[in-house]
Amino acid sequence: MRYFLHLAYDGTSYCGWQIQPGMPTVQAELDRCLTQILRRPTYCVGSGRTDSGVHASHQVAHFDADLPENLPLDVLLYRLRRALPPDIGALRLHTVPAEAHARFSAEERNYEYFVVTQPNPFRRDQALYVDRPLDIAAMNEAASYMLGQFDFTSFSKVKGGENHYVCYCTAAGWHPAPGGWVFHIRANRFVRGMVRLVVGTLLDVGRGKMTPREFQQVLWAQKRVDAGGAAPAKGLFLSRVEYEEGVVPPER
């Protein structure tokens, strides 16, 4: 039987999602706990990677297991919650159709980037503190130029290792959030480092270093070198993974 596990994690102490030998990663912690509770080697597959220091308010992973009869789903979830470290939270656990896949069945991913305009000690590892005013209208004009299908080479890492850089972006904008602003972007896929490079360049627009039209030129240029620096990982959250109909049952 295949299961989907919905997760949230504070990425501060991890070298990202993906297993890397000898490094603390979220996937490694999850595999360790599943293997311990199910008493056989169990490996999970995530909807996608998150980079070192990046958080998730909603990440999804699948794994295959034959649960013993004395281990109903709610008890497995309870044990996982007890076994996982406090910076990884298990939100929800359910069965899925056999062909469902955490990565390939995902239709859209959402990311959020948080900026606070006053120092906030409770979010010091979960938001970027910006001490000068930002021109949000200009940032939103620039963001709107990403809506639709574009090649995001300009906002990719040099060694991203992707086949192609085309993403279809269906939401991109800054909205008021408690103590500051949040940038929300939704697309069918993201290339590595993309959101942090987009946000870093949008912040340049907000500070008056670049016009919205210049941002558009950077996007169109499909040249990595034209984009601004990447925004720090700590403000970034994978915030929602959306699946094909019939994969994730409605919450009771």
Add this chain to the structure above:
Amino acid sequence: MRYFLHLAYDGTSYCGWQIQPGMPTVQAELDRCLTQILRRPTYCVGSGRTDSGVHASHQVAHFDADLPENLPLDVLLYRLRRALPPDIGALRLHTVPAEAHARFSAEERNYEYFVVTQPNPFRRDQALYVDRPLDIAAMNEAASYMLGQFDFTSFSKVKGGENHYVCYCTAAGWHPAPGGWVFHIRANRFVRGMVRLVVGTLLDVGRGKMTPREFQQVLWAQKRVDAGGAAPAKGLFLSRVEYEEGVVPPER
């Protein structure tokens, strides 16, 4: 000249607000930074103490200083923000009338206690995780019996060192909050350990271990021994200190 400094802090790493020799406290950090920036020994006075591990989303302290002409208020605030550790945030700084006092001019204090019903990795040090349903209606009935003027001996620490235990409570109730519930209590004063003991006992009511009327009997008994255990410090926030009119100017 006397100044009011409005603060927020994550209390996780501190032995509370109040200076204690050799211990990390919020007041000690603040005095250290003020003394360093103003280049003379400077001591602040808080609106009240918070215990070890307790947070503040709004605390107020006053200090006296003669600012040099080349150090306007906004620059002092900027320097304080840079000097303070990331778990202490300076929110606002302004002058006050000479007779204003952070503690004695305060008319009401507000505390909030956060409970989450799903594990939340981002608030693991700022909320209590409760994995069973709570009877919020019963907790609110019990809380309502605290409204008005009562002797809170039952909800005080044995060695609180107070002159008297009478508090006038003008708000006490549980409200929905993101991912769970928040208990809000407002009073003219609080005795030591009071909010954590109140919340611990209200959680007993929510779990069906005590009826709302029994909670009222505990309050009326004025005997410490009848109350339940204290709720953990990590869920508790000093959330607002309110002053006599004319002390805190309206925010621009």
